[in-house]
Amino acid sequence: MADTLSSESEAVAGEPRDQGARILTPHTALKRVVMLVNPLSGGVGPRAVSEAEAILAEYTLETQLMVLEGGNYDAAIAEAFAAAPDVVFVLAGDGTARSVASKARPDGPMIAPLPGGTMNMLPKALYGTGDWKLALRRALEEGEPQTVSGGEVAGEYFYCAAILGSPALWAPAREAMRTGKVKLAWTYGRRALKRAFTGRLRFSLDGGQKRRAEALVLISPMISKAMEEPTGLEAAAMDPADAAQAFRLAATALFSDWRHDPAVSTRSAKRVDVRARSRIPAVIDGEPLLLKSEAGVRFVPKAFRALAPRPPAAEDSV
CATH class of the missing domain: 3.40.50.10330 (Probable inorganic polyphosphate/atp-NAD kinase; domain 1)
Structure with a gap:
């Protein structure tokens, strides 16, 4: 209402x-x-x-x-x-x-x-x-009209990033800590630790070879630093070698430039198919949700028009 x-x-x-x-x-x-x-x-x-x-x-x-x-x-x-x-x-x-x-x-x-x-x-x-x-x-x-591209998974649209897999469980804990809710952050953190490493993702990009990863991050062209044109989602697969490395990636997945980490590989994709043994935790533009054990993600080149200032030229944003 x-x-x-x-x-x-x-x-x-x-x-x-x-x-x-x-x-x-x-x-x-x-x-x-x-x-x-x-x-x-x-x-x-x-x-x-x-x-x-x-x-x-x-x-x-x-x-x-x-x-x-x-x-x-x-x-x-x-x-x-x-x-x-x-x-x-x-x-x-x-x-x-x-x-x-x-x-x-x-x-x-x-x-x-x-x-x-x-x-x-x-x-x-x-x-x-x-x-x-x-x-x-x-x-x-x-402001001027800006065409915003994004992605869609399970009927939910995102325009910045979607994180699928166990690192998504750390987002609520981090946000609770940021707002001073220490007890709540501890509860979320314990939940994330219990879920971590219990189910790796199996995924394929644009119908290609199936791969495994601890988590998959799908980033819109508006956010991606690796894409100059809105031709697809930047797919970043996180594949840590051990628990300590996974914890580090999970803690920084949303909040730093982790693309140079050797445990992360990226490429562009218009269609992503993801499977897991159990339901898949996810964070869609900052909103946590739980997906089914199988999910398809598609690139949406023209999602909506925003009223916003023109982004700075690439040479000005370096």
Whole structure:
């Protein structure tokens, strides 16, 4: 469910711009925006609704702000799309942002996922910040349509990375430690240790030879440092020689550049088939889930359109 808090900003599209209005992006014509806000999400806070209203009121836009409440947001997302906006801003958890983006598809409105979750992998990749207010302003003032590619596994879309296998079990522990929940981190860590090394993955890339690995990381072209063009997912197989090496890779799988490690091999793939003896733990754009013992992953070259600043040129990002 959603509560529509505000239907219009003080300045409506088509009317003369107020002298004090901030200048919108010159790269696309923005007239109507919808913003979905979940104040209960970990990275948002109770003042986010009023703060978002205040920021949007600085621009000459027709705006609608919808507060997400309850647990089923499908109706609210459908209502947001039905309003036919130029862009839908999402200030909520990582899972909600992924859900909105996956429903938009390439022919839908532009999506602007702001950092309102815990890991915020997609917002940080698009806006380079964990500050949702700064990301909102960057989208409004510097944004242009950006085609975002990604992947899909078991009906779940991801736009940054999917980690399959035992190292995925360490992501909740690491996040709990980052937020100061030491007891919870210890619980997650013990669970990860129990599951580690109990079931290696068997996988094939684009129908090729079957291989085994402790874990498989699938990285979108938007995140990958190894791919210059969106021609597939970067598939990184982790194959540690012993427990100590596996622990090191698991601890850094999401948070450092581990591609130069001799226990990691990478290549591009459009289709990945994965099997294991038991259900496969996974982390999809920061969200943990449990897959069946067999899973297929496919590359989605045009997943949705984001409103975001143009990425820096390759020579500028080195």
